[in-house]
Each structure stands twice: as structure tokens, then as C-alpha cells.
Amino acid sequence: MLWTEKYRPKTFGDIKGQDKIVERIKAMVENKNIPHLLFSGPAGIGKTSLALVVARELYKGENWRENLLELNASDERGIDVIRNTIKDFARTKALGNVPFKLIYLDESDSLTKEAQHALRRTMENFTNNARFILSCNYASKLIDPIHSRCSVFHFKPLLRKDIENYVKFIAKSEGLKIGEGVIDALYNSTEGDVRRIVNILQSCSALTNNITEEVIYSVVSAARPKEIKMILEETLKGNFISARERLLEVMLQHGLSGLDVIKQIQKELISLKIDDRKKMDMIEVCGEIEFRMVEGSDEFLQLQALLARFSRP
Amino acid sequence: MLWTEKYKPLRLKDIKGQDTERVCNFVLNYNREKYRALLLYGPTGTGKSLIANVIAKELGYELKEINSSDSRSKSDLELVLGNAINQGSLFGNKKLILIDDVDAFSSGDRGGLKAIVEIITNSKFPVIMTANNIEIEKMEIFKRVVEYLEFEEISLMDTLELLKEICSKEKIKYDERELKSLARTSGGDLRVAISDLQLLTENTRELKKEDIESLDARNFSGKVEDILVKIFRTREIELIQHDIDNLNIPLIDLTKPSISSVVFNNEKCLSYYLEENLPKVYSNFGDAFELMSKADVFRGRIIGNQYYRYLTYVRDFYSCISLVKGENEKVGISCSVTRRSPKKNFKLWSLVNRRRWGVADKVAIHSHISAWRALTELPYYSIISRKYDFKEIGLTEEEIEWLRKKVNI
Numbered sequence: 181m182l183w184t185e186k187y188r189p190k191t192f193g194d195i196k197g198q199d200k201i202v203e204r205i206k207a208m209v210e211n212k213n214i215p216h217l218l219f220s221g222p223a224g225i226g227k228t229s230l231a232l233v234v235a236r237e238l239y240k241g242e243n244w245r246e247n248l249l250e251l252n253a254s255d256e257r258g259i260d261v262i263r264n265t266i267k268d269f270a271r272t273k274a275l276g277n278v279p280f281k282l283i284y285l286d287e288s289d290s291l292t293k294e295a296q297h298a299l300r301r302t303m304e305n306f307t308n309n310a311r312f313i314l315s316c317n318y319a320s321k322l323i324d325p326i327h328s329r330c331s332v333f334h335f336k337p338l339l340r341k342d343i344e345n346y347v348k349f350i351a352k353s354e355g356l357k358i359g360e361g362v363i364d365a366l367y368n369s370t371e372g373d374v375r376r377i378v379n380i381l382q383s384c385s386a387l388t389n390n391i392t393e394e395v396i397y398s399v400v401s402a403a404r405p406k407e408i409k410m411i412l413e414e415t416l417k418g419n420f421i422s423a424r425e426r427l428l429e430v431m432l433q434h435g436l437s438g439l440d441v442i443k444q445i446q447k448e449l450i451s452l453k454i455d456d457r458k459k460m461d462m463i464e465v466c467g468e469i470e471f472r473m474v475e476g477s478d479e480f481l482q483l484q485a486l487l488a489r490f491s492r493p
Numbered sequence: 494m495l496w497t498e499k500y501k502p503l504r505l506k507d508i509k510g511q512d513t514e515r516v517c518n519f520v521l522n523y524n525r526e527k528y529r530a531l532l533l534y535g536p537t538g539t540g541k542s543l544i545a546n547v548i549a550k551e552l553g554y555e556l557k558e559i560n561s562s563d564s565r566s567k568s569d570l571e572l573v574l575g576n577a578i579n580q581g582s583l584f585g586n587k588k589l590i591l592i593d594d595v596d597a598f599s600s601g602d603r604g605g606l607k608a609i610v611e612i613i614t615n616s617k618f619p620v621i622m623t624a625n626n627i628e629i630e631k632m633e634i635f636k637r638v639v640e641y642l643e644f645e646e647i648s649l650m651d652t653l654e655l656l657k658e659i660c661s662k663e664k665i666k667y668d669e670r671e672l673k674s675l676a677r678t679s680g681g682d683l684r685v686a687i688s689d690l691q692l693l694t695e696n697t698r699e700l701k702k703e704d705i706e707s708l709d710a711r712n713f714s715g716k717v718e719d720i721l722v723k724i725f726r727t728r729e730i731e732l733i734q735h736d737i738d739n740l741n742i743p744l745i746d747l748t749k750p751s752i753s754s755v756v757f758n759n760e761k762c763l764s765y766y767l768e769e770n771l772p773k774v775y776s777n778f779g780d781a782f783e784l785m786s787k788a789d790v791f792r793g794r795i796i797g798n799q800y801y802r803y804l805t806y807v808r809d810f811y812s813c814i815s816l817v818k819g820e821n822e823k824v825g826i827s828c829s830v831t832r833r834s835p836k837k838n839f840k841l842w843s844l845v846n847r848r849r850w851g852v853a854d855k856v857a858i859h860s861h862i863s864a865w866r867a868l869t870e871l872p873y874y875s876i877i878s879r880k881y882d883f884k885e886i887g888l889t890e891e892e893i894e895w896l897r898k899k900v901n902i
Contacts, residue, residue, distance in 0.1 A: 185860055254865050286863065292796070293799060375870070386881070403872030472786060484785075
């Protein structure tokens with residue numbers, strides 16, 4: 181079984197690091213009355229887990245799966261699909277003694293503004309039969325009318341201490357030996373994304389039961405496409421055109437998003453064999469370009485701009 | 494042989510749809526004319542330069558010509574035209590001076606426009622100038638010294654008439670309706686109409702409906718080429734702005750973003766042409782890409798806020814790309830379209846990705862994440878699959894085998 185599911189929190193008590201949020205939501209669930217909810221925060225810190233727990237606790241027993249509709253805004257093509265699916269789902273009454281069904285819409289910030297307006301109408305139309313839980317990485321990408329219809333909860337990244345406990349818990353159940361520096365290695369290479377941490381752990385366990393810092397780093401670097409570093413080196417040699425072709429290929433073949441690439445470029449920069457002052461400049465450019473990407477621009481064009489700056493002597 | 498050459502009018506009476514008489518009179522009565530030059534303006538392919546050539550031949554003038562492919566600084570102009578203007582030619586020939594595309598004088602042609610004003614005020618021989626666009630600021634300089642004569646787009650009927658004539662001479666089978674839509678797509682540019690006709694029928698001697706439909710794409714790349722040339726060769730941001738405003742393709746792709754920016758909907762946008770060609774044409778393309786990048790932020794804002802006025806900033810950034818080129822860059826310009834064009838990439842994308850997405854979809858549903866997110870975790874699943882067979886998730890034998898091979902460790 182995938183550990184990300186095996187060790188996914190099953191009760192409110194299992195969810196770590198979001199105590200205040202959990203407390204408030206738990207109270208709502210106990211009253212069997214929840215408003216529309218909006219969960220925001222980075223990946224892998226418990227947004228989906230909390231939504232699933234809400235469903236479990238709300239519809240105690242077997243019915244919880246039938247009463248929950250899970251949608252992913254970045255996968256469903258277009259708001260029409262979402263709307264129709266929601267319509268079909270919300271048409272019938274919830275099973276059991278809760279008067280409404282639950283609709284969990286993940287990555288809702290990937291919807292366009294238009295789609296968000298359509299979603300807002302849908303939310304209004306089905307309020308009697310269904311409650312929405314929206315989750316997103318950046319709440320600011322959602323339009324105001326959606327904010328105003330939801331209770332908003334900002335999830336915080338997990339503390340190192342919480343992660344340590346979690347990793348040790350898994351290690352104990354799976355019979356793994358955790359060496360020194362492993363927790364830090366996990367924490368540093370994932371920015372606290374617990375899903376990624378668990379995947380890395382399970383990857384390591386496929387290789388050995390004796391998990392050391394080195395095992396972690398070898399798994400992390402094996403999972404990382406090597407090409408990015410080569411693309412950077414190619415760029416620094418002044419071969420911009422071939423570098424960008426390579427980049428296009430890598431993005432297509434590994435399914436990388438622009439943000440994936442830029443994060444990795446940022447990591448690789450430090451180990452390049454160039455003057456440290458130049459590295460400093462490059463990091464600054466890197467940050468600026470990431471900012472522009474988040475503003476919603478063309479990722480590949482922004483990456484080209486980045487490489488073009490780097491290739492300047 | 495090019496039909497545009499073959500069927501070029503040789504006599505004045507063959508020139509369709511323009512005020513040939515006025516040009517003729519201007520040349521013949523030059524000494525009595527109030528203005529010292531005649532400025533013919535209008536879209537390309539309406540016969541502006543042609544008329545000067547034909548008149549020179551028909552009336553027996555020696556044609557002195559300067560066009561935009563020549564260098565046109567003050568000293569160059571004086572070198573070429575100075576002698577012609579100040580003294581009669583050796584055998585007493587009459588001369589006609591043609592200065593093509595005066596609106597495309599670049600700032601590299603230093604002092605060029607001033608020199609022209611000087612030349613025409615002192616000229617003893619008739620001067621004809623041509624321009625596409627007289628509404629830009631630097632054309633003000635001619636305001637009091639030239640006579641303007643507008644050349645309009647060739648009418649649909651005249652274009653059709655000419656095409657019919659060529660068809661019968663070349664023995665081309667055609668349907669009237671098809672020929673008419675060919676005439677229409679030329680947009681009043683005879684050169685385009687004739688070369689399209691040749692392109693479509695030279696081998697088959699027949700004009701087919703599907704051929705005409707293939708034309709749109711071709712015509713448009715011609716226009717894009719014009720703008721690329723202007724951006725890459727000149728520093729005339731005002732002119733470029735104007736041309737971008739009149740471009741018949743979008744500046745940027747404002748359609749709904751695809752799943753990834755490396756695969757997108759519409760490649761026929763100026764931005765994609767710029768991105769592809771910049772590093773091939775500019776030696777210092779870092780600054781140019783910086784402008785592209787900034788313009789693209791506005792693209793994001795347009796899509797995000799549906800506030801289309803930001804497009805004007807995109808246009809301005811693109812125009813300014815002409816300013817950040819190095820000195821003396823003279824490289825050939827091709828009109829190649831972006832490498833990440835949909836056709837190429839959809840193929841690659843779907844080949845490489847069918848399996849990946851298949852696996853990612855299944856894992857995604859199982860673990861409450863998007864397929865996109867599952868893809869980024871794929872390398873870990875690959876390592877995990879050494880010990881765990883993913884059967885409960887529903888992966889097939891084949892998929893598991895593929896997954897196992899994906900990462901070496």
C-alpha cells in the first residue's frame with residue numbers, strides 16, 4: 181500500500197500542526213452544521229486530510245464516501261464538467277442524518293476567474309443540498325466573492341518537531357532504522373511537504389531498512405531530473421538555443437511545470453562552478469522570474485528569459 | 494518566371510485603379526508645380542513604385558532610385574542623388590527620382606529625412622516618394638514641401654479582372670467564386686493576389702477550393718515577417734507600434750491556458766515568433782527577453798483580470814525590443830515559428846505522456862491528489878515500485894514494468 185494513504189490521518193486528533201484550525205472545525209462538525217470552507221496553504225500540510233476527516237466524522241459510518249464528492253480543479257476540464265458533476269451529485273439528498281452532502285474541490289486556485297464566477301453561482305444554487313470545501317495553495321488567487329462565501333483557514337507549514345514525530349511513528353510501524361541527520365535531510369529537501377516526505381521514506385524503504393542521510397539524498401537526487409544542471413551549464417557556455425531546446429524536451433518528458441524547473445534551478449545554482457558573486461545575481465533573477473510566474477504568466481517564456489539573462493557574459 | 498514580373502504593367506494605361514494622370518502631369522509639368530515632390534502613400538502592392546517605373550519608361554526619363562535596402566544616411570543620399578539633382582546627365586537625359594519607403598527611414602539612416610527635404614527643395618528633376626504610412630510623427634517633416642496622393646487598395650473588381658486575364662493567358666481552369674475569394678484574401682494587394690495565384694495553380698493549372706483555404710496561413714506569415722523585420726532591423730518604435738496595432742494575428746495567446754505552457758493552443762501569435770527568433774537575430778538577447786518577460790506579466794494580468802487595455806503595454810514592450818539590439822546587427826531574418834508549436838509537441842507530448850498520464854491518473858485518484866501532482870511524484874513511485882506492486886491501485890503489469898524502469902538508483 182502507498183504509505184501516503186496508509187498513514188493519512190483518520191481522525192481530528194491525527195492531524196498535526198494545525199491545532200487551532202482543527203479545534204474550530206471539530207466544533208462545527210459536532211454541531212452538524214458547517215459553512216463553506218476554504219483551506220489555503222502549501223502542498224502536503226494536511227488540507228486534503230482534514231477535508232477527508234470532516235467527511236468521516238460528519239457522516240459517521242459507511243456512508244461517508246457516498247456523501248463526499250472529490251474534484252480536482254486542475255484535472256477536470258473546464259468549469260462545465262465541474263458544474264455538471266456537482267449538479268448530478270447534489271441533486272439527491274445525503275444519506276444518513278446530515279442534511280447536506282460535501283463537495284471537496286482541490287486546487288481551486290487553478291480555476292480561471294471566469295470559472296470562479298461560475299463556481300460561485302454553483303455554490304449559491306446548491307447551498308441547501310451541499311457544502312463546499314475548497315482548497316488552494318494561494319488564497320489570493322481566488323476572487324473576493326468566493327472568499328466572502330467561505331470561512332477561510334490558512335494552514336501553516338508543519339514544524340520540524342511535528343515532522344520528526346510523524347517520521348518516527350512511521351519508522352516504528354514499518355520497522356525502519358532512522359539514522360542521524362535523516363530528519364533534517366528530509367525536512368530540507370522537501371520544504372516540509374509531508375506527502376513528499378512519506379514518498380521519500382517509502383522509496384528508501386524499498387532499498388533498505390537502515391535509513392541514513394546518504395540514502396535520503398541518493399533517493400532525492402535520483403528522482404530529480406539530471407538534465408536541469410546540464411541545461412544550466414549549457415547556458416553558461418553561451419549555447420542558449422540548444423539549452424532551451426533541451427529544456428523544452430525535459431519539461432515535456434518529465435511533465436515538469438515551470439515552477440518545478442525554477443525551484444530546481446535555484447537548488448542547482450549553488451553547486452555550479454562559477455564565481456559566487458555571479459551566483460548571487462543569478463539567484464536574484466531566479467526569484468524575480470518565479471515571482472512573475474506566480475503572477476500567472478507563460479512559464480516557458482519566463483524560463484527562457486531566465487536562461488537568456490544567465491547566458492549574458 | 495514570377496508572374497508578378499511577367500504580368501507587370503508596362504504601360505500607363507495598364508495600371509489599374511489609381512490616379513495615373515496626376516502622377517504623369519506632375520512629372521511633365523514639374524517646373525510649374527507648387528510642391529517639389531509627390532508623395533504616394535497607401536498599402537503595399539497598390540502600384541506606387543511601379544507607377545514611377547512605368548512613367549520613366551513611357552516618358553523617356555532616366556530613373557534614379559533609392560529604396561529601403563540601400564543605406565540612406567545623409568552622406569549616402571547625397572552621394573547617390575546629389576549629382577543627379579544638380580546637373581543634367583551627360584547626354585541631356587531627363588531624370589526621375591524615386592525615393593521608396595520614406596516612412597521606413599531608420600535612425601541608423603542619420604539625417605536622412607532632413608537630407609531628403611533639402612534635396613527635393615533644390616531638385617531640378619521631378620521627385621516621387623512612396624510610403625505606407627504618413628501618420629507617424631517623423632513624416633511631419635514633409636508636410637509643407639510635398640504633395641500627397643493617396644493610392645487606395647485595388648478594388649475587388651479590378652483585382653478579379655486582372656486575375657481572370659492571367660488565368661486565360663496561363664490556361665488555368667477556375668470557378669468564378671473561387672477566383673473571387675482569392676481576390677478578396679489579397680486585401681487589395683495585387684502582388685499578393687498574383688503570387689498566390691501562381692503558387693496555387695502553376696503546376697495543376699486549376700484553382701481548387703481547398704487551395705484557397707490554405708491561403709490564410711500564408712498571407713499572415715507575410716505580415717508577421719514585416720513586423721519582425723521592422724523590430725529586428727530598425728529602431729522606429731512609433732512605426733512598429735502602429736504596425737502591431739494593425740497586425741492581423743494576436744500579439745499574445747489569450748486563450749485559456751493549457752495544462753502546461755509547453756503545450757498551448759494557438760501558435761500564431763507575435764510573441765511566439767519573437768521568442769523563437771530573438772536569440773537567432775540578436776547577439777544581446779538577454780535584454781530583449783527581459784522585455785518579453787515583462788510583457789508576459791501583463792498577459793497574465795489580462796487573463797486574470799480580463800482587463801484588455803493592458804495589451805497596449807504588451808505592444809509597447811514589444812516595440813521597445815527594437816531598441817535593445819546591439820550596434821550594427823545585420824543578420825538574416827527567418828520567420829520560423831516557435832519550437833514549442835502545438836503540432837510538434839502534441840505528438841511528442843501524447844507519445845511520451847500517454848503512459849505517464851495513465852499511471853498518474855490512477856495513482857491520483859487513489860491518493861486524493863491531482864494527476865499533475867502525481868506526475869511530479871512519479872520518480873518516487875518508481876523507486877517504491879521495486880518493493881510494492883501497485884496492484885490495488887489498478888496498474889496493469891505493463892504499467893508497473895514501465896514504472897519500475899523509470900528511475901535508476
